[in-house]
Every structure is written in C-alpha cells, then in structure tokens.
Amino acid sequence: MNDKKAWWKEAVVYQIYPRSFADSNGDGIGDLNGITQHLPYLADLGIDVIWLSPVYMSPNDDNGYDVSDYRDIMPEFGTMKDFDNMLATAHELGIKIVMDLVVNHTSDEHEWFLRSRSSKDDPYRDYYIWKDGKGSYPPTNWQSVFSGSAWEYDDLTGQYYLHCFTKKQPDLNWANKKVRESVYEMMTWWCEKGIDGFRLDAINMISKDPSFPEGPVTDGLYGELMPYVAQGPHVHEYLREMNRKVLSKYDIMTVGEADGLSIEEAVKYAGNDGSELGMMFHFEHVSKGATTTPVFGKWDHDHPDLTKLRNILNKWQTGLEGRAWGSLYWDNHDQPRAVSRFGNDSRQYRVLSAKMLATLLHMMKGTPYIYQGEELGMTNMTFSSISDCRDVEQINAYRQYVTKHGMISSEELLKCFSAMGRDNARTPMQWDNSMNGGFSTAAPWIGVNPNYTEINAASQINDPDSVYSYYKKLIRLRHENEIIVYGKFRPLLEDSDCIYAYERILDDDVLTVACNWTENNVKCSLFDCTSGRELISNYDDHTPGILKPYEARVYLTRLATTTNRSASFS
Ligand code: TEU
Numbered sequence: 001m002n003d004k005k006a007w008w009k010e011a012v013v014y015q016i017y018p019r020s021f022a023d024s025n026g027d028g029i030g031d032l033n034g035i036t037q038h039l040p041y042l043a044d045l046g047i048d049v050i051w052l053s054p055v056y057m058s059p060n061d062d063n064g065y066d067v068s069d070y071r072d073i074m075p076e077f078g079t080m081k082d083f084d085n086m087l088a089t090a091h092e093l094g095i096k097i098v099m100d101l102v103v104n105h106t107s108d109e110h111e112w113f114l115r116s117r118s119s120k121d122d123p124y125r126d127y128y129i130w131k132d133g134k135g136s137y138p139p140t141n142w143q144s145v146f147s148g149s150a151w152e153y154d155d156l157t158g159q160y161y162l163h164c165f166t167k168k169q170p171d172l173n174w175a176n177k178k179v180r181e182s183v184y185e186m187m188t189w190w191c192e193k194g195i196d197g198f199r200l201d202a203i204n205m206i207s208k209d210p211s212f213p214e215g216p217v218t219d220g221l222y223g224e225l226m227p228y229v230a231q232g233p234h235v236h237e238y239l240r241e242m243n244r245k246v247l248s249k250y251d252i253m254t255v256g257e258a259d260g261l262s263i264e265e266a267v268k269y270a271g272n273d274g275s276e277l278g279m280m281f282h283f284e285h286v287s288k289g290a291t292t293t294p295v296f297g298k299w300d301h302d303h304p305d306l307t308k309l310r311n312i313l314n315k316w317q318t319g320l321e322g323r324a325w326g327s328l329y330w331d332n333h334d335q336p337r338a339v340s341r342f343g344n345d346s347r348q349y350r351v352l353s354a355k356m357l358a359t360l361l362h363m364m365k366g367t368p369y370i371y372q373g374e375e376l377g378m379t380n381m382t383f384s385s386i387s388d389c390r391d392v393e394q395i396n397a398y399r400q401y402v403t404k405h406g407m408i409s410s411e412e413l414l415k416c417f418s419a420m421g422r423d424n425a426r427t428p429m430q431w432d433n434s435m436n437g438g439f440s441t442a443a444p445w446i447g448v449n450p451n452y453t454e455i456n457a458a459s460q461i462n463d464p465d466s467v468y469s470y471y472k473k474l475i476r477l478r479h480e481n482e483i484i485v486y487g488k489f490r491p492l493l494e495d496s497d498c499i500y501a502y503e504r505i506l507d508d509d510v511l512t513v514a515c516n517w518t519e520n521n522v523k524c525s526l527f528d529c530t531s532g533r534e535l536i537s538n539y540d541d542h543t544p545g546i547l548k549p550y551e552a553r554v555y556l557t558r559l560a561t562t563t564n565r566s567a568s569f570s
Pocket residue numbers: 062065066102145165201202257258259333334393422
C-alpha cells in the first residue's frame with residue numbers, strides 16, 4: 001500500500017443541507033439546534049464527519065451560497081452560540097464538522113461589496129471584477145450558471161460586475177492579494193474555533209481567463225462562460241498559497257468542488273504531495289459531458305447507461321491510484337436523488353436498488369459521502385407547478401426559457417425539474433410519518449415528499465432490512481476492513497452491460513464486489529467457486545450462477561500466498 005494514512009481517508013462523510021434537515025423552533029426552516037437534536041441519529045448511523053452546507057449570514061438568494069458575513073450565523077439557522085453548541089456536541093459524539101467555504105463569490109450584501117460598488121476609488125473596488133461594457137452591451141456574452149447575463153450593470157459607477165451565479169453573488173477578484181489575505185484570515189478564524197475542515201465551493205473558478213473572451217452560444221441567447229472562468233491560470237498558485245498560509249497549519253480535511261474537473265487536474269488539486277487540497281469532487285458521472293451541453297440536455301432525465309458510468313468511475317479509480325485521493329458520491333444538494341436517477345424508485349425495487357447503489361459506491365476506493373436522506377432511500381418528487389420550486393437555478397431557467405423566450409413548455413420543463421432539479425434533494429428530511437414527516441410543526445419552506453408516510457427514519461432505524469441498516473453496516477465494514485479504505489482497485493467484467501464488478505486488493509486479501517444494475521436475473525459465476533466469506537449482500541439467499549434483480553454481493557478472500565495471486569490474476 002503506498003497511500004499515506006489520514007483520518008479523512010478512513011472516514012465516511014454525511015452532508016447536511018441545514019435548511020431541510022430538522023426544524024427545532026417551528027418556523028418551517030431547518031436550523032442548527034435541529035441538527036444538534038439529531039446528532040445521536042448520525043452517531044448511530046456511524047458516520048465520522050458532517051459536511052455542513054453554509055450556515056453563515058446570508059440573504060438566501062441561493063440558500064446560503066451567498067454569504068454576507070462569514071463570521072456570523074444566519075438568524076433563520078440560529079446563533080453563533082447554537083453553532084458552538086452543535087460543534088461541541090458533535091465532537092463529544094466523535095463526529096467532526098467540515099464547513100462549506102464559499103469564496104469564489106460573496107453576497108452583494110457583504111460589506112466588501114457594498115464598499116466596492118460605492119465608488120471606483122474605494123479601497124475595496126478591486127475586491128470584485130468590474131469592467132466597462134461594450135457600448136450598451138456587457139463586457140462579454142457570457143451566461144450565468146443561473147441564466148441571464150453573467151454581468152450586472154451598476155448605475156452608480158457605470159460599470160458591470162461579474163457574477164458567475166446569480167446577480168446577488170458577485171465574484172471575488174482573487175487576483176487581488178488583499179482578497180486572498182482576507183479569505184485566509186477568515187479561514188484561520190474558523191480553524192481556531194475548532195472546526196475540522198472545509199468543502200471548497202466552486203473552487204476551480206477562483207482564477208479566470210484574463211482575456212475575458214466571448215463564449216460560444218449554445219442556447220441561442222448567451223455564450224458559454226465555464227471554459228473561461230474554471231481552471232484559470234492561477235488556480236493552483238492560489239491554492240498552494242492557501243495551503244501554506246492556513247491549511248497546512250491544522251489537521252483538517254479539505255475537499256474541493258470542481259465542475260468539469262479532469263483526472264490530470266484532480267492530481268494537481270489533490271495530489272499526494274499535500275501541497276493544495278486533500279481530495280476533490282469531480283462531476284463526470286453526474287453531468288452530461290462537457291459544460292457546453294445544450295441547456296435542456298442538463299435537465300433531461302438521463303437514467304445512465306451502465307457501460308458509460310462504469311467507464312467513468314473505473315477511469316477515476318485507476319487514474320487517481322497512487323497519485324491523489326478521491327471522493328465518492330451519488331448525490332448532494334445540487335443533484336437529484338440517487339435512487340431515482342441511478343436506481344429504480346418503484347415500490348418493488350426502491351430498497352433493493354438503493355442498497356445496490358450504496359454497495360457499489362461504498363466498496364470503492366476514496367472517501368464516501370452520504371447526502372441527507374440517501375441512507376433512507378429518499379426519492380425525487382414531482383414538481384407540477386413552478387410555484388412548487390424554490391431553487392433559484394430552476395426558477396431563473398423557467399423565467400428565461402418558458403416565460404421570456406417560450407423555448408420550452410411549462411409542462412416539459414417541470415418534467416425535467418422533477419427528474420433532475422436541485423429541489424429534489426432539498427425537500428425536507430423525512431424523520432417519521434407524522435405531519436411534515438416530523439421535519440417541522442409548521443408548514444415547511446418547501447413541500448414535503450408525499451411518500452414520507454412510507455419512507456422515513458423512524459420506520460427504518462430498528463428494521464434490520466432497511467436501507468438505513470444497510471448503510472450502517474457498510475459504514476461499519478469500512479471501519480473494520482482496511483482493504484476497503486486502502487485496497488488497490490481492479491476492474492472486473494468490463495464488457496458486461498448489466499453487472500458492475502470490481503476487486504480491491506491489499507496484501508493477501510481480495511475483496512470481490514458485484515452489482516446487478518438491472519431488474520432482471522443475470523448470469524454471474526464470480527462467486528460460484530469462491531473460498532471467501534460474504535461481507536454483505538442485499539439478498540439473504542443466493543442462486544448459484546445468478547445475480548437477482550439489483551443484487552449486490554461482497555466477498556472477502558484471503559489468498560494462500562502472494563505467489564498464488566500472480567497465477568490467479570494472470
Ligand atoms: O455549485 C457550483 C457548481 O459547480 C454549479 O455548476 C452546480 O454544479 C450547479 O448548481 C448544479 O446545477 C456550488 C454549490 O454546490 C451550489 O449549490 C451553488 O449554487 C453554487 O456553487 C454557487 O455557490
């Protein structure tokens with residue numbers, strides 16, 4: 001094994017989207033005390049780390065990903081005292097807290113931006129990216145990730161400012177050393193409070209192409225911006241500086257988010273030399289290819305083809321081996337629910353396919369991330385009206401493509417939102433079958449999935465056959481078997497169009513994993529003559545030579561001697 005050991009490589013991370021996790025004070029909005037009250041549930045599940053989506057002061061234009069004060073807590077979530085209490089309680093339970101660091105941009109209500117926009121001569125002017133327009137046009141034809149121009153004209157000083165996301169999320173100018181110093185100072189402040197790391201939001205976007213070129217027009221309205229605002233010329237210089245000035249001073253976990261990331265780039269961001277970050281989130285398995293996918297392609301339901309998915313995930317498993325540490329996830333607050341997108345959320349197969357997906361991911365190499373409710377097999381929800389939607393990305397897309405330009409019907413786009421929209425992940429956590437799924441005693445800020453009566457934590461935590469209990473066992477297996485953390489990955493059955501299989505090898509142990517991706521019986525002889533012992537399966541009984549619908553099996557075999565291995569793997 002040539003991986004240097006680290007606590008965050010051996011951990012399982014649970015992502016909490018605070019707004020939708022648990023409401024403790026009956027205002028319909030999740031909050032910090034609601035999280036604290038449910039920490040024992042997470043301790044029981046066995047997770048090691050919580051990735052906490054932003055809780056900083058924010059006007060919530062993008063539900064907290066628009067920060068107006070990095071050193072204060074948004075009132076809807078509680079107070080800094082509530083945060084300190086949650087942190088202390090989590091630590092007492094052996095759970096670490098990783099904060100979401102949103103520093104590609106701030107809110108337009110942050111004092112830095114208020115100063116910056118006040119005058120061209122203000123010392124904070126260059127904290128953001130201001131440019132003159134071209135006549136009555138913005139500086140470039142770029143479209144924001146959240147629809148519309150990526151430039152907002154500001155009357156006061158007659159210039160435009162760049163916002164890759166909403167106009168209330170102006171991009172920070174990382175080329176300005178003062179910006180970087182202000183960010184590092186804030187990060188140090190949080191590390192001194194005792195947090196255990198950062199998830200770095202859209203971190204590959206902090207260095208832009210200095211030529212600010214026009215982008216190719218893909219939807220007939222605006223030009224692409226991602227090729228010019230992601231992976232810019234100085235991104236690694238900035239992160240090495242961040243590492244020297246802050247990260248290297250603490251025993252913390254870091255994970256960077258980078259839409260459009262390649263393996264070679266990932267090795268620069270999260271290489272074993274530890275000069276930048278610990279690991280990265282790539283998007284290759286959850287996006288439709290390049291970021292230039294025509295808009296509606298982004299929204300179409302894409303039940304993915306096994307071969308395509310396996311090629312991507314195997315490429316990342318083998319591509320990072322010995323070079324960088326990886327992350328493993330099916331969904332998060334920006335993605336639809338895993339069992340609806342990658343599995344089968346029908347009554348007959350939801351539980352089986354949720355367990356199969358969990359097995360496939362959690363036996364791989366890298367740090368696994370569980371998104372709130374994934375451990376229950378929570379599903380997508382149908383959004384039948386735009387008034388059901390809360391996500392600014394969906395609302396802006398609807399306004400642009402239905403209301404303003406009539407490029408798609410309301411029904412069509414809502415069907416896309418129901419399949420792929422971010423709001424699918426943001427419906428309230430389903431705790432029990434009481435009103436609002438036990439999330440709140442008041443009407444929640446977003447509709448509860450009506451299936452909360454059947455899919456909820458209370459009905460699963462004591463059921464040994466539940467999705468919850470299966471995740472709990474997977475987490476325990478990772479904690480008990482070093483091969484699952486550090487074993488080398490080897491693909492198996494790479495030509496199968498219905499089975500995803502692979503091995504993990506560590507010293508004389510071999511872990512064999514096979515998952516039937518389909519709802520049919522499929523032939524599989526992998527386990528017929530194994531001398532190994534079964535570690536986990538989503539079926540109690542097996543048919544020799546067959547994997548049943550969505551059947552997953554994991555065996556651990558100890559080889560007699562290493563010499564045998566070369567013979568058996570030749
Ligand atoms: O997302 C950044 C990003 O890569 C987006 O393209 C994201 O994938 C998109 O929203 C998915 O449709 C981060 C956060 O995860 C996201 O919630 C925020 O909205 C965004 O940054 C701005 O902070």
